């Protein structure tokens with residue numbers, strides 16, 4: 002993934018919405034210790050490098066500023082990095098119960 | 106320039122929400138605990154027939170009701186003699202964005218368009234985002250979805266990441282946030298800045314939109330079986346699914362059908378915890394939403410939620426994460442239906458319940474949802490393992506949420522765990538007293554609380570007395 006963007010590129014930006022000190026009282030300690038963060042995507046309005054403060058225009062036409070987080074961000078999840086072999090057993094067990102003749 | 110600090114925006118909360126829905130909720134208040142729920146629902150201005158017509162325009166609803174023949178055969182193999190009710194499933198994944206949430210979104214989008222809003226916004230990390238995005242696209246509205254998505258390491262649940270993708274691919278802007286209830290603050294700022302319609306999950310339009318689901322189930326059962334179902338099982342989170350379905354069943358005359366809620370048991374995990382956030386494998390349909398929304402429905406993004414579970418729920422059944430993954434796999438392998446996670450929560454509950462019911466009973470699982478990358482058991486279980494959760498076969502009874510996922514060693518180990526309904530009812534009453542700051546209750550309050558909790562007036566009076574609140578009955 003590129004570390005720099007040209008004006009007009011599709012990017013993701015990042016903002017701190019609330020610092021730990023600004024968070025509400027009603028949340029667990031581990032959440033209170035970290036900021037409330039925000040990410041949004043849009044078309045960047047100037048050339049910039051990751052980490053720079055930039056402005057984007059989102060698909061609804063909003064102008065939002067924040068620090069450049071990613072350029073052409075991909076959807077990176079899928080079906081897991083490793084197969085879960087336990088799943089194989091479920092269907093074959095169910096079928097073999099069905100195939101056993103008569104009632105139990 | 107207005108003051109956009111947390112305190113200032115939250116102080117403008119009711120003004121922002123009123124402007125973003127066109128509903129004056131104060132019309133329905135009594136001044137005490139009671140409010141006029143039925144009048145509020147009636148004021149949408151749409152009849153069930155109107156709603157059905159609006160939904161047909163955009164391909165929503167009229168989904169098939171299917172008998173799960175192989176799964177029912179499996180059920181009868183393991184159920185005691187004479188037991189093993191027939192399970193039918195309403196294939197809600199056939200809706201345009203892949204879940205029943207289209208029914209909800211369709212009415213908000215229609216209303217927003219009618220009132221002349223330029224766009225709609227919703228706060229949701231679930232299937233509802235995709236539904237709103239899809240309906241917005243069909244109605245030519247702009248759309249912003251605000252989702253709770255990442256922990257402080259910027260690690261996101263694969264299922265939520267898939268919902269982000271789907272919203273974006275349907276043309277919506279998605280604002281992603283880290284964990285925390287202050288999401289509501291960001292959402293209010295979005296509503297204020299854009300002037301968009303709040304397509305709240307809990308609005309009257311949303312819930313009225315789900316009524317067609319219950320109505321269709323009753324009609325389809327009458328057509329297919331000559332009678333209404335004995336049980337309908339609904340996955341319960343915020344409660345709109347169950348509420349709307351139950352109201353639709355009643356409108357179709359299925360007044361004897363028992364409505365059961367089902368949630369995944371996530372006891373011990375805190376919903377606003379940065380640490381627990383990625384230690385759960387279900388992002389909805391779990392007790393972390395199901396219990397608080399049932400017992401305190403009015404803590405959402407509207408002053409009075411139209412989703413009021415305890416009015417309609419006969420029993421509340423809990424299942425384990427491992428059991429739902431197991432059923433998801435059985436549904437794929439025996440019925441050839443790959444379907445998503447939340448819908449299968451009610452299927453897992455129905456499978457356990459049906460084993461205890463007479464063989465001539467009819468149980469309807471009222472939804473399915475789409476699945477695929479991020480949502481399938483493969484990415485979910487792989488993600489759980491990466492986060493240190495133990496995944497293995499065994500007795501699901503021993504599963505500890507956040508620590509283990511226990512897939513049943515045998516289908517006979519699937520269980521329906523009944524939550525204490527009276528505990529839920531009392532908790533609801535305690536919250537109602539607290540919100541109103543009530544020290545005494547009028548006859549109107551007691552009648553209201555009895556309807557709200559599907560309990561007798563005597564039960565309500567006793568529960569109030571335990572809280573030190575005297576009821577003045579006439």
Ligand SMILES: Cc1ncc(COP(=O)(O)O)c(C=O)c1O
Nearest residue numbers: 232341342343344345346389447
């Ligand atoms: C597919 C699916 N089923 C059930 C539910 C539960 O619905 P509700 O929040 O209305 O209780 C949700 C949403 O949370 C969902 O996305």
